[in-house]
Amino acid sequence: MTPDTHAVTHAVTHEEWIRRAKALAPVGAHLIDGADAPGAGSSFGALSPRDGRTLADVADAGPAEIDAAVTAARRAFDAGPWPRLEPAERGQVLLRLAGLLEEHRAELALTISLEMGKPITEAHDIELSAVAGTFRWYGQLAGKLTDEVAHTTPDALALVTREPAGVVGAVVPWNFPLTLAGWKVAPALAAGCTVVLKPSEHAPLSASVLGRLGLEAGLPPGVLNVVNGAGPVAGRALGLHPGVDVLAFTGSTAVGRHFLRHAADSNLKRVWLELGGKSPNIVLPDAPDLDQAAATAAWGIFFNQGEMCTAPSRLLVHSSIAEQVTEAVVARARALRVGDPLDPATEMGALVGEGHLHRVLGHVRTAVEDGARLRTGGARTLTGTGGVYLEPTVFDRVAPDSPLAREEVFGPVLSVFPFDDLDEAVTLANASEYGLAAGLWTSDLSTAHRVSRALRAGTVWVNCYERGDLTVPFGGMKQSGNGRDKSAHALEKYTELKTTWIQL
Incomplete structure (x- = not known):
């Protein structure tokens, strides 16, 4: 990111962006197991801070919808093809998704700008460039990872392998709704995990497009699910769900504390936190x-x-x-x-x-x-x-x-x-x-x-x-959190180390 970003989107006029905004028809349904899921009837209006108008009626998840999404992700992980594909094959799907994000760049930038107020130039030239680049980078990395052979006694063979951690719950904020989703979803998918993504209720619409483009790119049903809803209800249900193996969160320090408590009160899932700052x-x-x-x-x-x-x-x-x-x-x-x-x-x-x-x-x-x-x-x-x-x-x-x-x-x-x-x-x-x-x-x-x-x-x-x-890690110390997004180090959050000792 640099201060000098006002270039590409000047080709589209203010009036044209307004016309496109009027024609935009965002989807407010959940995406669960590869299909739209309207939920149990509860919904909320996605309001644009640009002018206060309602952009879409968005399905509001409760514990039942969260359970359905986690169940779909669990089934896709335990019995589906995604974790069992050759890593390079998973990488090809992520590369196709990167290409689709670029093809839909204007639509996604417009959606982000309307739902959270970011200038269209920054949404188009910075955020969409970042998220497409993230999926491309991890797509290229997926087939290049190697395991270890430990140097031990001559009468044994010791293998150290990284295996996908399982079902990942990813809870992301509204300020960079796709960039921060990509920082979590892309490495989790590259590792072979399945994901339940809960975007902020203040910016849910661009994540909906991401999930549907993932299906178009070739993600099997249940591998990437998107559920909308408020943090105290949907986020809490995801944090407490025993079917979630890893919870990755970006947001406030106060909410990060809640997720640590949810992990303690459920299955001791690993919780990775990127929290506040006062830089x-x-x-x-x-x-x-x-x-x-x-x-x-x-x-x-x-x-x-x-x-x-x-x-x-x-x-x-x-x-x-x-x-x-x-x-x-x-x-x-x-x-x-x-x-x-x-x-x-x-x-x-x-x-x-x-x-x-x-x-x-x-x-x-x-x-x-x-x-x-x-x-x-x-x-x-x-x-x-x-x-x-x-x-x-x-x-x-x-x-x-x-x-x-x-x-x-x-x-x-x-x-x-x-x-x-x-x-x-x-x-x-x-x-x-x-x-x-x-x-x-x-x-x-x-x-x-x-x-x-x-x-x-x-x-x-x-x-x-x-x-x-993407080559360098990102994350905080002290109460700014733990773990790292970006770089190959992000894969450490979504994999488990396994030792196999073979006596010869």
Whole structure:
């Protein structure tokens, strides 16, 4: 991801995206055992934060629907062909799915933009590129994995093999509904597992398309099931189900705790968590380019409306350059174009919903009451649209122990903290219960290495932010979770190590 993404979708006009949106007919049924399943009659309306209109009536899963989906996945794993295919054959199906995702790129980007408010350019050029690339990468990897022969005594042969773990429950959030689904579903399928995917109730429609494209690509019935519903009901039922062997979750730390309890109260299923973040972004006076550092700091917190667990929400700047960098960030925030997600020129779209907007505004009010200085933003905007929009917001003079400094806002709200020396910066950066990501700007190679090692974060970006590809793992430390998405390491979550000792 880079700040420079407004290219491909400018070929389609704002008016054309609006026309396509009116013609879109999303499917709100569950996908269970290869067929649409309307559920037991309960449903909810999928509301677009763009303008408040209902996009589709979505089936709302309860324990019965979750049980049906898990039963289908269990049957497909225990008796179906998928885990027994040659790994390269599974890879070919994933490659076909990657191709179908690219063929349906415009439809999926439009669905994402409408259901969660992401600008259409970012949905099309970034998210769809990422999810297609994920399925392609794991499709290519599937046939290249090898097992081990242990070096032991001459009278024995010891084999160490990786076997698919079984049925995977994947619960994913709304902020990157397909990217984060792909990070879990693709390696699980490559390993030979079967999956029950529960998307967020705030963004269920793109996952429905993913499931149906999976069938078209050649996934056998029951291998990928998609069930919709609220976390406290459908998510809880999935977490408690004894037929689920692995639960992979991305979302809030509070909900992650629930899934750990569900595992303890059921079958002790393995639970892999990618949770919240309060990522620091440290700018030193010897940064290679202070203007670029400021531009990236602004882009990072306002990209995807700040609805990112890795968002660099704490900008730590050396006192000698703090005002210079802050003014540059504030200027970029004020110049940012907030608008209709379907307008290719929009740089920041709508927050996901009214409830989330009020939570973010609550953080803003508390920060002002606590004495932080509001440099720009902090108010709802575009109120006449019926949508959910917030101004890009920047605070300084934030107390390090205040809620704004310590709690995840998950919105376009930046806090600026000055520091006087490097030790103080590292202490401030690590003064968080989270440890997902961090940024550092310096020209000194030794400083880059020493500070990167000192930062308690799963990913440290040096002189950049939000960069990387599928070759590197992603995940957090401390209360940001455990396990890793992306890279070959993700397969460790969906496989079991087996030792076979043969006495010769």
